[in-house]
Amino acid sequence: MSNRSKRLNEEAEEDEEEAEGIGDWERTYVDDRSWEALQEDESGLLRPIDNSAIYHAQYRRRLRMLSAAAAGTRIQKGLIRYLYIVIDFSRAAAEMDFRPSRLAIMAKHVEAFIREFFDQNPLSQIGLVSIKDGVAHTLTDLGGSPESHIQALMGKLEASGDSSLQNGLELVHEYLSQIPSYGHREVLILYSALSTCDPGNIMETIQRCKESKLRCSVIGLSAEMFICKYLCQETGGLYSVALDEVHLKDLLLEHAPPPPAIAEFAVANLIKMGFPQSAAENSRAICSCHNEAKIGGYTCPRCKARICDLPTECTICGLTLVSSPHLARSYHHLFPIAPFDEVPLSSLNNLMPKSCFGCQQSLRGAGNKGGSCVTCSKCKHYFCLDCDIYIHESLHNCPGCESIHRPKSVSMMEE
Amino acid sequence: MASVTSKLYSDDVSLLVLLLDTNPFYWSTTSIKFSQFLSHVLAFLNAVLGLNQLNQVVVIATGYSSCDYIYDSSLTPNGHFESSGTGMPAIFSSLLKKLDEFSAKDEELCKEEDNEKRVASSLLSGSLSMALCYIQRVFRSGHLHPQPRILCLQGSPDGPEQYVAVMNSIFSAQRLMVPIDSCYIGTQNSAFLQQASYITGGVHHSPKQLDGLFQYLTTIFATDLYTRGFVQLPKPVGVDFRASCFCHKKTIDMGYICSVCLSIFCEHHKKCSTCGSVFGQSKLDEASSVANKKRKAPDS
Ligand SMILES: [Zn+2]
Ligand SMILES: [Zn+2]
Ligand SMILES: [Zn+2]
Ligand SMILES: [Zn+2]
Ligand SMILES: [Zn+2]
Numbered sequence: 001m002s003n004r005s006k007r008l009n010e011e012a013e014e015d016e017e018e019a020e021g022i023g024d025w026e027r028t029y030v031d032d033r034s035w036e037a038l039q040e041d042e043s044g045l046l047r048p049i050d051n052s053a054i055y056h057a058q059y060r061r062r063l064r065m066l067s068a069a070a071a072g073t074r075i076q077k078g079l080i081r082y083l084y085i086v087i088d089f090s091r092a093a094a095e096m097d098f099r100p101s102r103l104a105i106m107a108k109h110v111e112a113f114i115r116e117f118f119d120q121n122p123l124s125q126i127g128l129v130s131i132k133d134g135v136a137h138t139l140t141d142l143g144g145s146p147e148s149h150i151q152a153l154m155g156k157l158e159a160s161g162d163s164s165l166q167n168g169l170e171l172v173h174e175y176l177s178q179i180p181s182y183g184h185r186e187v188l189i190l191y192s193a194l195s196t197c198d199p200g201n202i203m204e205t206i207q208r209c210k211e212s213k214l215r216c217s218v219i220g221l222s223a224e225m226f227i228c229k230y231l232c233q234e235t236g237g238l239y240s241v242a243l244d245e246v247h248l249k250d251l252l253l254e255h256a257p258p259p260p261a262i263a264e265f266a267v268a269n270l271i272k273m274g275f276p277q278s279a280a281e282n283s284r285a286i287c288s289c290h291n292e293a294k295i296g297g298y299t300c301p302r303c304k305a306r307i308c309d310l311p312t313e314c315t316i317c318g319l320t321l322v323s324s325p326h327l328a329r330s331y332h333h334l335f336p337i338a339p340f341d342e343v344p345l346s347s348l349n350n351l352m353p354k355s356c357f358g359c360q361q362s363l364r365g366a367g368n369k370g371g372s373c374v375t376c377s378k379c380k381h382y383f384c385l386d387c388d389i390y391i392h393e394s395l396h397n398c399p400g401c402e403s404i405h406r407p408k409s410v411s412m413m414e415e
Numbered sequence: 416m417a418s419v420t421s422k423l424y425s426d427d428v429s430l431l432v433l434l435l436d437t438n439p440f441y442w443s444t445t446s447i448k449f450s451q452f453l454s455h456v457l458a459f460l461n462a463v464l465g466l467n468q469l470n471q472v473v474v475i476a477t478g479y480s481s482c483d484y485i486y487d488s489s490l491t492p493n494g495h496f497e498s499s500g501t502g503m504p505a506i507f508s509s510l511l512k513k514l515d516e517f518s519a520k521d522e523e524l525c526k527e528e529d530n531e532k533r534v535a536s537s538l539l540s541g542s543l544s545m546a547l548c549y550i551q552r553v554f555r556s557g558h559l560h561p562q563p564r565i566l567c568l569q570g571s572p573d574g575p576e577q578y579v580a581v582m583n584s585i586f587s588a589q590r591l592m593v594p595i596d597s598c599y600i601g602t603q604n605s606a607f608l609q610q611a612s613y614i615t616g617g618v619h620h621s622p623k624q625l626d627g628l629f630q631y632l633t634t635i636f637a638t639d640l641y642t643r644g645f646v647q648l649p650k651p652v653g654v655d656f657r658a659s660c661f662c663h664k665k666t667i668d669m670g671y672i673c674s675v676c677l678s679i680f681c682e683h684h685k686k687c688s689t690c691g692s693v694f695g696q697s698k699l700d701e702a703s704s705v706a707n708k709k710r711k712a713p714d715s
Contacts, residue, residue, distance in 0.1 A: 182674035268692030270671040323656035328582035358548030403541030405480035
């Protein structure tokens with residue numbers, strides 16, 4: 001990885017030298033490299049490259065990796081997560097190898113990540129910390145509302161000074177050591193700089209993070225650094241270095257689904273929660289979150305305070321308030337569907353159905369770009385590659401398995 | 416789809432995916448016969464196809480032991496108004512033929528199973544999943560496509576064992592911004608369909624008079640997504656989002672949740688009956704509120 005990113009940096013430098021002689025308008029195309037996405041067909045016409053087969057292969061590799069990791073242990077996921085996102089806003093973040101700058105790109109993708117995170121982990125909380133001028137600042141406290149985090153992040157977009165990994169870790173460690181024992185403590189660091197300017201021995205800080213069971217992951221934006229790699233190894237996190245913007249986005253989104261839980265990392269516990277009923281259509285009350293008179297909303301079952309939105313913590317009595325669909329959003333992490341088996345083109349025969357069970361697209365001929373199809377090992381139905389991806393990434397149901405009657409006694413929860 | 420002039424696609428061209436409940440156990444208990452019901456539905460489909468030349472209709476049968484596609488108007492593009500001599504547009508004779516085949520197969524599959532206590536729910540989770548796969552394919556087909564929506568015509572009661580799968584489908588539809596309309600003609604209320612329509616922004620209605628089903632269908636469910644901005648459709652009635660506990664299936668408004676698997680219990684247990692985790696002794700409620708106070712202290 002380090003070699004690769006170094007080489008990329010060199011290339012970038014070469015590009016810059018070349019680019020000096022050209023105008024701004026040309027430069028946007030040079031940076032874009034849009035010609036790389038074209039290929040010539042038989043008749044000499046330019047066409048966009050068909051990436052679907054490559055894309056599908058990548059997706060299958062990722063899926064296999066995930067299921068292999070889960071196979072060894074009993075599937076447990078850290079569903080209640082307390083995640084601090086630490087963003088490096090040091091001088092290095094102003095660099096423009098990502099367009100328009102690392103800073104802007106980081107902010108853009110962190111925003112998308114925060115939304116995706118709360119979509120997948122409705123009961124979890126995020127906090128934001130920035131590192132700037134050698135000091136770590138708190139942007140937001142742990143909280144469950146995506147909007148307030150995004151607002152705080154977008155308000156402070158400037159880069160200066162040195163970066164300090166140790167200061168960032170110390171601050172986050174202090175916050176995360178106070179969360180309840182059933183929560184999974186995670187830190188995700190977006191690191192631009194190639195150095196760290198620390199007040200003390202960072203090795204001690206890393207050991208303390210390890211002892212407090214903080215799972216630290218780092219996404220680098222320039223090149224691999226030993227100290228980041230060491231941090232991730234010690235605390236069980238993931239370390240990766242983004243090659244370009246698309247890669248950065250993928251790396252970030254990899255952190256959205258709950259990580260496999262390591263039993264000793266969090267103590268299982270029962271959490272008291274309230275399921276508020278929505279207030280009657282035309283009842284007007286002052287909500288406890290904004291202190292404004294509003295129609296509708298929900299009523300806390302313990303203290304009867306009015307709140308606007310779920311999920312939240314009651315501002316009066318502190319009870320965690322959710323609705324049953326919020327819990328249901330997380331259930332697919334617990335009952336994942338197994339990867340489908342690939343059926344190679346050569347074994348296509350007449351016994352096989354002609355079209356995809358999910359979307360009815362023909363599995364033979366022009367409609368099927370990838371050239372092969374997949375089959376579910378449980379229900380034996382065949383699917384096209386596009387449905388394969390959709391089913392595993394978004395739907396989380398096998399249409400075939402759902403179209404077979406299950407006797408009532410075999411409930412999903414008992415699997 | 417490629418044959419039609421793509422220029423003509425505008426906001427009000429619809430793709431209607433109709434999920435038709437064919438559960439024989441349900442239809443054996445109703446006052447209205449399935450054939451009567453079907454004639455209302457066919458007239459409705461004809462009306463939808465007539466509203467706009469480019470409208471597309473797909474019908475998926477939701478059976479007791481299987482689900483299948485029984486009709487796709489894009490496969491028979493020229494048949495709209497040809498009569499087959501039976502007083503029925505030719506396209507629907509193919510639908511009826513497919514439906515007959517499907518019902519025969521579905522009933523055969525029922526017989527194969529052991530005849531224990533039957534739950535008369537149909538496979539809503541299966542047909543919803545298939546509908547979403549189909550819609551996903553329409554989205555893949557390019558920038559110009561009809562506006563998709565799903566309509567569940569359901570009479571059978573909810574199958575509790577489908578809960579996770581139905582919710583997964585609802586969330587996926589929400590992400591794709593596909594509304595799920597539901598017309599529930601059964602006797603109890605369907606919590607699944609109420610939630611599906613509420614979460615995805617669709618319309619839920621349970622008609623009182625089944626003789627007038629056609630009228631309900633055309634006045635409420637024939638409106639395309641664009642027109643919905645201008646007409647008064649039935650408002651969602653209070654959807655109950657309270658949870659029911661896993662131990663007694665009792666609806667509760669306060670309860671305990673296993674931090675590992677999110678199972679819901681109405682009282683404190685020592686061990687989770689779903690995932691087997693043994694719960695720690697600390698009094699959680701207090702622990703979390705103390706942590707909150709500590710956490711917020713430096714700010715104030
Ligand atoms: Zn309260
Ligand atoms: Zn398909
Ligand atoms: Zn299957
Ligand atoms: Zn109970
Ligand atoms: Zn549990």
